[in-house]
Amino acid sequence: MANSGITPVPTRTATADDLAGVWPGVALVDVRSREEHAVASIPGSINIPLDELPSRLKDVPTTTVYLLCGSGKRSSQAATLLSGQGYDVVNVAGGITEWYRSGHPVTYAPDLGDTPRPGRWRQLLGRLSVQRPGQG
Numbered sequence: 001m002a003n004s005g006i007t008p009v010p011t012r013t014a015t016a017d018d019l020a021g022v023w024p025g026v027a028l029v030d031v032r033s034r035e036e037h038a039v040a041s042i043p044g045s046i047n048i049p050l051d052e053l054p055s056r057l058k059d060v061p062t063t064t065v066y067l068l069c070g071s072g073k074r075s076s077q078a079a080t081l082l083s084g085q086g087y088d089v090v091n092v093a094g095g096i097t098e099w100y101r102s103g104h105p106v107t108y109a110p111d112l113g114d115t116p117r118p119g120r121w122r123q124l125l126g127r128l129s130v131q132r133p134g135q136g
Helices: 016-022 034-039 050-059 073-084 095-101 121-127
Strands: 012-014 027-030 065-068 089-092
Touching (some): 016 065, 016 089, 016 095, 050 073, 065 073, 065 095
Parallel strands (some): 027 065
């Protein structure tokens, strides 16, 4: 629960495998950027970028919160900030990188490499020659 003026407690740390043992039954906050989270994320994670965290405390669950980033550095900073506000936090060491390396599920953005940009469909259709049966 959030209360200002509370002395931060030393940050607890969990490994990716520790998180996997309690996931998805815990609150998981990913403090990477919106762009990073959109590319790859742990299903069910809440994205609150580190730079937005001070202004989005109301979005942080009031239960034990597992914090995650790419490697553990930003989530460690988030843990310090949140524990200073009275939140019960656990930093996930190695972040989503270790989660992935340990074989745990990650949701990826769809590959849009072959998808034309918006507005290009008409242009592409104009280039296609459609042949009907009997024409040739």
